[in-house]
Amino acid sequence: MKQTLSLEEIYVPVEKQLEKVPEVIFDILATPNELTHEVIRHFFSRPGKFLRIALTFFGALIEKGEKSEIEEEKLLKLGAAFEIFHSATLIHDDIIDSAFVRRNIPTVHVKWNPQVAVLVGDYLHDRALEAIFSVGNPRITAAFLKTAATVCDGEIHELAEKNNFNLKEAEYLRIIEQKTASLIACAVESGGILAGLEPEKSEALRRFGRAFGMAFQIIDDCLDFTGEEHEFGKTLGADCEAGVLTLPLIRLIELVDEPAKSEVYKIFKSGFGSGRFETLKGLLMEYGTIDYAVSKAREWTEKARLELSVFPASPARTGLERLLDYVLERNR
């Protein structure tokens, strides 16, 4: 039986670099402004999964192995910049979604206020861009700037489709491609570009990252229904309560007959009080739509795996393959 490894185990080939990242993040974000500093300390007191950083590092090491001659300083800055940019989008997202908890601690707009969250998000955003630029690789800067606008477009797209009970699967896929997969694709591709991979190969990494990101977001959306709140670190059902339709629910609405559809609609409109979340989960299980979504995520991980075939065996390639398994099995 295949055993899924923990992130810690998967990260072994890049653990030395990963250890140095928190310091680089705090260096990039250093500010004499006390309020900003305090918010940053709060937000990063519970580090995330460092997934984008690990992907950047694996992307950079995939051809040259551990003895790569990439300047470590640049690599660390690049990884840190992706994490900071991602954090900026999370801080703004949490305002948009009115989320209370992230990584088991209060969100910035709750602990302070939405104004602080808007501005500190902007600050992180700007610092991330400055760090990317200071890496000094125009191809990476161009890819990153393009991606930043795409992520934003995806978020607006999601917002525009809020409360649209008739959202179709294709539209949902387009949204998650823009808001999630594009940044992950850019992270792993940028690692490859920094390592001097030829375009053909860095593009394979980008396609890998895109497919990886699609799977990651689909599973994330499943966890919004099936996760354990404490493990997941977020309030369950938050997407749905905020009026955001995700794949398990979209599929359910496609499958059920009219009376059941009305019931789902009622739950969707009236929120999760009085056991309605449990009723909805029951329907998702009954119609197998969580399994459907997981199977779709699995298809994306298989697409991603194929993209790695152009690379020789290496600890970095193995790391990326293991991350694909992790994404499907994760509970946080």
Place this chain on the structure above:
Amino acid sequence: MKQTLSLEEIYVPVEKQLEKVPEVIFDILATPNELTHEVIRHFFSRPGKFLRIALTFFGALIEKGEKSEIEEEKLLKLGAAFEIFHSATLIHDDIIDSAFVRRNIPTVHVKWNPQVAVLVGDYLHDRALEAIFSVGNPRITAAFLKTAATVCDGEIHELAEKNNFNLKEAEYLRIIEQKTASLIACAVESGGILAGLEPEKSEALRRFGRAFGMAFQIIDDCLDFTGEEHEFGKTLGADCEAGVLTLPLIRLIELVDEPAKSEVYKIFKSGFGSGRFETLKGLLMEYGTIDYAVSKAREWTEKARLELSVFPASPARTGLERLLDYVLERNR
């Protein structure tokens, strides 16, 4: 008697370029996303003063005259990028300050909602950075990225000092330097860099822009008390009602005796209902603190004027000098 010219008259040496800017702005901001597009159309339906664009253009033309060989496409993109970035900060600012009206039309967070305003602000921000980067001058990109973070730091600084009735003039000056003057300095300096000015001269332009920006913001803060709402295009007294102390009020608090100070404090705390705004304006007039602020602004315009002495006479230099007069006399 010196007659202050209108912006239209001052802009004559760059009017051909300015005419093309709206199209460049819409090109940079083009998106298939309907909601984004609609918000952008709304926001730019009442163009601003295009001050940052004009400053960029004058900065670019100051040594070479009208027959400059700067690639016009790059210059237009640069000016448009500054205007878009500035617009992004306005959209976010209006959320922070809970402002209802900007340029006599509803603010984005009021017409749509704060979520849309956060994201469209982010979108404009990212597109502006991408446009700057595509101009292809690393010195400009570096200066701009540094400035973006400074602007943001200034806004957070202002937010942190909200409701601080004891804010000192020096602290206020530091805030407006960061949030306003730094971007204006960067706009005019970038024009100079694009035109290939030697660093000594582009730095003179930056210092000009910084002093210009200080004067501009001080007058803006006076207009918050003394403007005509329709001319100014914003709700009067908005800063003060939002708990933001500006120079006329800071000076008043310094000057008045304890009983009057208590009265000012009461107005500051309880808002502008029941004729309190008129009472406050009366006190500002009685103690001459609007005049004080205007005299400080005038000092900054004189500092700015001195920086121009390194440049030969030219329509662009004259344009910058006239803008200094305009800033002091403007009513919007």
